[in-house]
Amino acid sequence: MFWKLTSLSASSPVETILDKENFTLEELLDEEEIIQECKALNSRLINFLREKAQVEQLLRYIVEEPPQDADSKRAFKFPFISCEIFTCEIDVILKTLVEDEELMDLLFSFLEPNRPHSALLAGYFSKVVICLMIRKTAALMNYVKGHQNVFCQLVDLIGITSIMEVLVRLVGADDHVYPNFLDVMQWLADSNLLEMIVDKLKPSSPPEVQANAAETLCAISRNAPSALATQLSSPGYVAKIFGHALEDSHSKSSLVHSLSVCTSLLDPRRSAVSSSMFNSYRGQHMFESPVPVSPETIGAMLPKLNDLLMLLTVASDSTVLPTTYGELRPPLGKHRLKIVEFIAVLLKTGSETAQKELVSSGTIKRTLDLFFEYPFNNALHHQVESIILSCLENKSDLMVNHILRDCDLIGKFLSSDRDSNLSGDSQPTVAASGKKSPRVGYVGHITRISNKIGQLSNSNGQIKAYLQGNSEWNEWQGSVLQERNTVENVNRWGCGRPTTLQDRTRDSDEEDRDYDVAALANNLSQAFRYKIYGNDDNEEDQNALDRDDDVSLADILFPLFFEKSRKLSRHILSHYDTYGGCMLITVCY
Structure with a gap:
């Protein structure tokens, strides 16, 4: 006996569209299951999408801004689906793209300076280019070598984080994507790419441009030893970076980001841990042995120490x-x-x-x-x-x-x-x-x-x-320090607090109360979103602190912590001696 299961035998909506005599690419892009069918390697669908006309139209959705009167599908859905189709990494579709000079020109036309560069389309462009780096490395690098203006255009748009990610990949943050990594790094070192990126650290550049340029240079330093990293650590480039840092005493953003690069040259692993992109790029390098710092690199930094001391x-x-x-x-x-x-x-x-x-x-x-x-x-x-x-x-x-x-x-x-x-x-x-x-x-x-x-x-x-000649130290160490170490010995703590606290009196409103740490963290997070990371263009925030220039995170973390959690702060301060002055704020930072 056999049963007919209609739900299992029904064809995909994509197949229904493909069965039509006349159908359009937009009909397919509007179908919810198209990405699933691409990943399932639907042969009829892939054979249609691999054609040059279809690849060209998919690229236009990604690199061309929609008309002002365009509907939401044209403005948002079609560009998103087009990007997802490329990032499905279907070999025949990517092959159609990289083997056609006109299609590659269309893709990189997004970088042209005389056109808008929205963050949305920049993200789609970045995903497609990075996909080509991984799957079609040789073809893409051959195209870039033949079109040197691509480097200049990428650096000019480095203030857009998605474009910066493309540059970070190009300079070898993921060196395993290059079959001939050493040759590529040497070729990049012979170009003027590094000089163009370093120039973006100038005080005249916007802060977001300086920040992304510094992130790219730190990515280069984490690739040491490589031809590009060796060039960056040369005395000439180090002196140029310090020159940008101290060129304008009022441009604190340039100073901060230039010093981030210098810190990375001295300790690449340090910049890797603090980098927001570290989990994506070269995570395996965290456990590698550090590369010795060249004495010439350090020597180029020393003449500027007096200027830093004045600041x-x-x-x-x-x-x-x-x-x-x-x-x-x-x-x-x-x-x-x-x-x-x-x-x-x-x-x-x-x-x-x-x-x-x-x-x-x-x-x-x-x-x-x-x-x-x-x-x-x-x-x-x-x-x-x-x-x-x-x-x-x-x-x-x-x-x-x-x-x-x-x-x-x-x-x-x-x-x-x-x-x-x-x-x-x-x-x-x-x-x-x-x-x-x-x-x-x-x-x-x-x-x-x-x-x-x-x-x-x-x-x-x-x-x-x-120490033996300092009687005051010996007395303090034998009394105050020893007692403090005894109190702070966590092995003697009961129920997560020092046992000596059991004899202390507590405020009536703190009796047998557990503090909601999650709520505290949420309050602290909201406090940071209020003003500190508000709209810089808002007139009401003009007198607020400039997070790049006037105040560090630690300057405002302590007051915000106590302002948002008064009861907990009273509890901490009342037992401050027992905790030896180790502020909970250190953990929060």
Whole structure:
């Protein structure tokens, strides 16, 4: 006995269209199941789509802006479906495209300067080109080699993130897509591509152009060793990048992004971890051994250290940032934080020449002063901690003697720990009048650094001799530090908190209450979306902080955290001594 199952025997709607004597490409693109049929390799459908006329029309949907009176299908659906058809990676359709010069010209006509470049179509263009890089590498590279203007047009549109992604692929962020990777990199190095990208770091370029140019250059540095990466790390290009960074003191965006490239040249893995595209490009390189930094590269950076040190001076900056705990006059700013990060990475290279220059210029001493001047900027504290540890762990007696004696590290730590509340007349962080001064936010960092100093004294005679001669340190270490380490020993904690808290009295509204961490995170996220990432063109936001120039993330993270979660903040501050001053804000950042 057999049953007739109508639902299983019914043909696809695409087949119904193909059975017609006269049907159009638009009818197929309007059918919901066309992508599914392409992936299922429907032979009748593919034979139709592989024809030059159909490929040309699909490309026009991707590269040509729809007419102003076009309906939603022409404006949105057809371009999307056309892009999806190409990215199905059907070999015969891609072959029709790459083997026809006119079709390739039509595809890359999207880059022409005398036409609009919407973000929507730029995304579709990027997906198609990257698909060709992966599946038709040789044919695409041969076309690009024969049309040198493609590079210039791509760089001119680098401010569009989708176009930047194409450039990142071209310069070898995914080196496995090139069968002849070394030859391609050499050919790119012989062209003027690198020079054009570096020029986009000029202060006259818009911030989004500078950011995407820096991301592309960082991608090149992560490909070391390659001909293009070697060229970028040459003294000539390093000097040019620093020249753009310091060309205009008012262009902080150019400084930040140029220093990002220099940081990447010193430590490519560092830029890879912070890159938003790292998960997509070269994720396997995170575990590779670092490539030694050329002394010539470091030498080209050192003449500009004095200029960077001048930018760390805040006396001439009149910007004021009000916060819940007081005022910042001025806020540290992203550009100063980037300078400190660059110094920390420069020290980690182990270059003796760089160490001597940093000591003689007073740069390390200045970064240590910033540590105390901005008591709630945990991002800054993290970078300064890295600088301190690099000096202490250094085999050079010069660095250890400088950080301990010239900078008086132990003395500043002990003085700050004795009076750990924010001073009412300190600069540039001024406590709010009429309120109880909060405790400074770097006590946890002091605790961690002090413990590290104690460990290093066991293997470093110079550190050990200095500590033994400091009676105040010995007393503080044996009482305050030891007690703090005992309290912070997580192995003694019960139910996720120190057992000593059981004897403390709590506020009535905090009795047996669990804080909703998810709600807290949501409040914090909403706070960031309000104003900080608002519309820059809104007149109401003109007085808001410029996220690129005037304020760093850490400058506003602390006040927003406490503003949005007052009850939790009271709980944390009431038990602040027990937690040793390690602010929860460090984890949030």
